[in-house]
Amino acid sequence: MPAPPSYPAKPTQVYFFATCLVDTVYPEAGLAAIRLLQREGLEVIFPKAQSCCGQPAYNAGFPREARAVARRQLRAFPRDLPIIVPSGSCGGMLRHHYPYLFAGLPEWEAAQRFAARVFEWGEFMRHVLQVRLEDRGPPLRVAWHSSCHALREMRIVEDSKALVRQLAQVELVELAREEECCGFGGTFAVKQPAISAAMVGDKVTDIQGTGAGRLVTGDCGCLMNIGGALAHRGLAVQGQHLAEFIWERTHG
Amino acid sequence: MGERPAFDFRGNILRALADGQLRRNLQSAMDGLIRKRRAVFDDPAELEALRTVGQSLKQAALSRLPALLEELEANCTANGIQVHWAETAAEANRLVLAICQGERATRVVKGKSMVTEEIGLNHFLADHGVEVLETDLGEFIIQLAGEPPSHIIVPAVHKNRDQIARLFHARIPGAPYTEKVEELNAIARRTLRQKFFEGQVGVSGVNFAVARTGSLCLVENEGNGRMCTTVPPVHIALMGLEKVVARLEDLPPLLRLLTGSATGQIVTTYVNLISGPRRPGEKDGPRELHLILLDNGRSRILADPELRQTLQCIRCGTCLNHCPVYVRIGGHAYGFVYPGPIGEVLTPQLEGLARAGVLATASSLCQACGEVCPVRIPLPDLIRRMRTDGACQGPGGPEDGCRPPLWESLAWKIWALVNTHPGLNALGNALLGRFGRRLPRRGPLAAWSAVRTPPRFAPKSLHALAVKEGLPHE
Amino acid sequence: MNEPARTMILSRLRAAVRGVLPVAPPEWNPPALPGGEARIERLQRLLEAVRTEVHRVPRTAWVESLKPILRQRGVRRLLYAPGTPLGRSLEAGWDDGAGDLPRRIPFERPMEDCKAMVFEVDAAVTSTAGAVADVGSLVLRPDAREPRSMSLVPPLHIAVLDSAAVFDSLGAIMRAQKWAAAMPANLVLVSGPSRTADIEMTLAFGVHGPKALVVLILVD
Numbered sequence: 047m048p049a050p051p052s053y054p055a056k057p058t059q060v061y062f063f064a065t066c067l068v069d070t071v072y073p074e075a076g077l078a079a080i081r082l083l084q085r086e087g088l089e090v091i092f093p094k095a096q097s098c099c100g101q102p103a104y105n106a107g108f109p110r111e112a113r114a115v116a117r118r119q120l121r122a123f124p125r126d127l128p129i130i131v132p133s134g135s136c137g138g139m140l141r142h143h144y145p146y147l148f149a150g151l152p153e154w155e156a157a158q159r160f161a162a163r164v165f166e167w168g169e170f171m172r173h174v175l176q177v178r179l180e181d182r183g184p185p186l187r188v189a190w191h192s193s194c195h196a197l198r199e200m201r202i203v204e205d206s207k208a209l210v211r212q213l214a215q216v217e218l219v220e221l222a223r224e225e226e227c228c229g230f231g232g233t234f235a236v237k238q239p240a241i242s243a244a245m246v247g248d249k250v251t252d253i254q255g256t257g258a259g260r261l262v263t264g265d266c267g268c269l270m271n272i273g274g275a276l277a278h279r280g281l282a283v284q285g286q287h288l289a290e291f292i293w294e295r296t297h298g
Numbered sequence: 299m300g301e302r303p304a305f306d307f308r309g310n311i312l313r314a315l316a317d318g319q320l321r322r323n324l325q326s327a328m329d330g331l332i333r334k335r336r337a338v339f340d341d342p343a344e345l346e347a348l349r350t351v352g353q354s355l356k357q358a359a360l361s362r363l364p365a366l367l368e369e370l371e372a373n374c375t376a377n378g379i380q381v382h383w384a385e386t387a388a389e390a391n392r393l394v395l396a397i398c399q400g401e402r403a404t405r406v407v408k409g410k411s412m413v414t415e416e417i418g419l420n421h422f423l424a425d426h427g428v429e430v431l432e433t434d435l436g437e438f439i440i441q442l443a444g445e446p447p448s449h450i451i452v453p454a455v456h457k458n459r460d461q462i463a464r465l466f467h468a469r470i471p472g473a474p475y476t477e478k479v480e481e482l483n484a485i486a487r488r489t490l491r492q493k494f495f496e497g498q499v500g501v502s503g504v505n506f507a508v509a510r511t512g513s514l515c516l517v518e519n520e521g522n523g524r525m526c527t528t529v530p531p532v533h534i535a536l537m538g539l540e541k542v543v544a545r546l547e548d549l550p551p552l553l554r555l556l557t558g559s560a561t562g563q564i565v566t567t568y569v570n571l572i573s574g575p576r577r578p579g580e581k582d583g584p585r586e587l588h589l590i591l592l593d594n595g596r597s598r599i600l601a602d603p604e605l606r607q608t609l610q611c612i613r614c615g616t617c618l619n620h621c622p623v624y625v626r627i628g629g630h631a632y633g634f635v636y637p638g639p640i641g642e643v644l645t646p647q648l649e650g651l652a653r654a655g656v657l658a659t660a661s662s663l664c665q666a667c668g669e670v671c672p673v674r675i676p677l678p679d680l681i682r683r684m685r686t687d688g689a690c691q692g693p694g695g696p697e698d699g700c701r702p703p704l705w706e707s708l709a710w711k712i713w714a715l716v717n718t719h720p721g722l723n724a725l726g727n728a729l730l731g732r733f734g735r736r737l738p739r740r741g742p743l744a745a746w747s748a749v750r751t752p753p754r755f756a757p758k759s760l761h762a763l764a765v766k767e768g769l770p771h772e
Numbered sequence: 773m774n775e776p777a778r779t780m781i782l783s784r785l786r787a788a789v790r791g792v793l794p795v796a797p798p799e800w801n802p803p804a805l806p807g808g809e810a811r812i813e814r815l816q817r818l819l820e821a822v823r824t825e826v827h828r829v830p831r832t833a834w835v836e837s838l839k840p841i842l843r844q845r846g847v848r849r850l851l852y853a854p855g856t857p858l859g860r861s862l863e864a865g866w867d868d869g870a871g872d873l874p875r876r877i878p879f880e881r882p883m884e885d886c887k888a889m890v891f892e893v894d895a896a897v898t899s900t901a902g903a904v905a906d907v908g909s910l911v912l913r914p915d916a917r918e919p920r921s922m923s924l925v926p927p928l929h930i931a932v933l934d935s936a937a938v939f940d941s942l943g944a945i946m947r948a949q950k951w952a953a954a955m956p957a958n959l960v961l962v963s964g965p966s967r968t969a970d971i972e973m974t975l976a977f978g979v980h981g982p983k984a985l986v987v988l989i990l991v992d
């Protein structure tokens with residue numbers, strides 16, 4: 047595992063890498079993340095040619111297809127600006143796996159440079175922008191879900207939680223098995239549906255046990271999985287992306 | 299390895315998931331093992347340093363494997379150990395049988411050893427009239443039940459005490475029904491003492507073999523390993539050839555890692571260092587000691603720079619304990635000897651992708667295993683590699699037995715096409731926004747929707763919204 | 773020996789590692805321990821944590837200290853190794869006529885000729901080659917005079933340890949005693965009585981090896 051990143055001084059411009067799930071299923075989370083960056087005075091650039099980080103194919107065992115898509119991303123963010131990603135999982139792909147994906151290929155150096163520019167959104171908000179959040183919402187109990195890659199690859203879970211803890215009216219509760227996977231795992235949910243269902247079922251029970259009214263996470267894969275299971279069980283707990291949650295609490 | 303029934307992973311998984319008792323037994327056992335491991339490795343910085351040492355020691359040994367094995371052979375031979383080489387499981391089995399037959403032995407006592415499970419030794423010997431008795435308590439329990447181990451360290455972990463109580467009562471002549479753990483242990487002790495007394499050949503595995511001194515290191519808690527290697531007149535030790543290390547000084551860190559990871563102990567009750575059979579003048583110990591070095595696919599694994607890391611494994615089992623999939627389906631579901639993350643990586647390499655490649659699907663790549671492996675095997679990367687090899691996209695080109703499912707290959711080709719052409723991507727997003735919520739719940743979406751509401755595709759993608767918001771784009 | 777298998781395996785292995793740069797094995801030094809008395813205390817604490825009875829006894833009077841332990845446990849047959857320093861002092865300090873003392877049983881013949889006896893005695897007393905404080909292990913080096921089954925088969929094992937032979941770590945005792953120069957056929961680290969947790973992860977002592985371990989630490 048590479049050393050933790052060194053954080054740059056606050057820039058004036060950043061790139062935003064939406065990720066495919068934010069793009070198609072949770073655009074409001076992406077907008078919230080962008081607005082919060084803008085609120086800190088940054089100009090946020092949204093490259094049109096961006097699509098997916100390539101992780102789904104990469105993890106499924108299709109590196110050729112993953113590489114084709116990844117190559118596209120390498121070209122879509124040409125300038126030497128930080129690339130902000132509202133996902134620990136996609137962030138991990140871009141930062142840690144791109145160099146492996148292109149090992150021994152001509153793009154390797156570009157992948158290395160690209161990787162060094164990648165920051166997870168909450169990580170960037172905390173360490174580079176050093177944001178101070180002012181909570182304007184009513185009291186609320188919130189359960190936090192750590193995505194596995196945010197936890198073990200990007201290691202930025204403490205950053206996300208630190209942002210939530212800045213919200214004065216929000217009570218952050220821990221899940222009994224906070225570090226256990228929710229069972230999403232990209233194609234895992236489809237290839238091993240029964241195991242995945244058992245995992246997300248346990249996660250939902252764990253969340254239910256906390257009495258939290260909201261489930262917040264920094265990854266839309268987990269959100270789609272857990273949120274979908276919460277809704278399917280008819281529970282009132284709402285799942286939300288961290289950025290959208292913070293935007294909601296601190297805006298207006 | 300003899301015929302086995304066809305491997306039905308799906309069926310196994312569904313059966314295991316439906317077994318609530320199994321789930322409870324596993325969950326409490328794994329929670330306990332995780333807690334104990336954490337308690338013994340209480341200084342994270344020290345643990346990380348130790349893991350790095352463990353990784354380097356095993357990599358150092360693997361990088362000189364042929365030389366070390368020759369050194370081991372020479373020094374073992376000088377110590378009076380008879381060294382044999384086996385290319386395959388079948389060859390190893392025949393070697394053991396030949397030694398037993400040479401002794402006219404029909405009763406073998408065996409210590410816990412995964413490599414003997416790997417080669418199916420018990421069945422083979424039984425088929426040739428040699429009775430093998432498992433003497434590790436956990437192995438003894440599952441042998442009585444006629445089951446394979448479900449965990450590489452705690453083989454009977456799937457059974458609880460009343461299941462064991464019923465088993466003992468039914469299968470051990472004269473055993474009363476009791477659910478008291480102490481009494482169950484006492485029954486096993488009585489039964490097995492007699493067998494040690496009568497055993498003609500003792501069989502064991504090897505945790506580490508020291509090339510420089512020609513020594514075999516075996517760790518255990520029960521004393522059955524010592525019994526098997528001390529009391530019978532002949533001792534046969536089997537090891538996968540990746541178990542060799544260079545020097546005695548390599549043992550202390552590796553032992554720490556092994557016992558701490560496996561059972562959360564700082565040291566096991568017994569650490570045996572065996573460097574030969576009974577010497578002249580000694581009053582006990584086996585008269586003959588045989589060491590069988592087993593390849594069974596390992597030399598092939600060594601040839602691949604990435605897969606080679608599989609051979610660093612010291613069989614501690616902690617990747618199983620930390621695996622959210624293992625804890626839900628248990629070891630038997632994996633269908634082969636090595637379950638859990640290491641099984642997902644090792645089994646396809648030993649048994650071939652065609653038979654066992656499917657095991658690699660049983661991971662969400664959550665990386666819990668890679669985070670704890672004492673010798674830093676990048677298990678998630680290797681699981682991904684198994685998938686890649688299975689899809690015929692391995693670095694060395696298509697592998698034996700790889701067969702990408704047609705629909706999936708096609709799906710990824712289309713996915714790549716869409717995600718490399720902004721126009722197509724925009725069209726795709728628009729279509730999803732428009733019709734995505736009305737997709738028929740078939741195939742993957744059916745599986746998804748069984749326990750979740752389907753994804754709610756947004757009417758406008760972020761791409762579209764960004765334009766609307768007037769964000770600068772390049 | 774099956775020469776073809778050996779040749780084939782080795783040649784495949786050589787081909788597999790061709791071009792692989794040999795990795796130099798790293799050194800590892802476990803965290804240092806405070807010396808002297810603290811070291812013995814740690815050993816004692818770790819042994820007691822795994823249900824071992826530890827007594828510190830005067831070097832010259834260990835036999836006297838042993839007697840009440842045996843009486844209290846009702847030991848009737850005690851296996852020992854004649855011809856060893858321990859064996860000699862045991863013989864010298866034993867009053868064979870005293871009815872409440874166990875009978876001394878010397879391990880004199882090969883196992884084959886006295887297997888039943890070894891499986892029937894109540895206890896055995898052995899020496900140790902030293903101990904490892906950081907993990908709490910005794911080091912036993914059975915030999916021609918003190919067979920290995922003494923510390924394994926009888927239900928009670930009494931181990932006599934010289935307080936001067938307690939080392940910080942396994943690595944330290946290996947180096948100090950130059951193990952690599954001459955390994956005995958059998959060397960074993962012992963940390964407590966035999967145990968298992970194979971049933972519901974419930975720890976239970978006394979499986980196949982001794983049910984109890986008593987350590988006498990000889991002090992001056």
Ligand code: SF4
Binds near residue numbers: 677
């Ligand atoms: S792969 Fe690592 S964690 Fe798993 S059994 Fe082997 S050494 Fe232990």
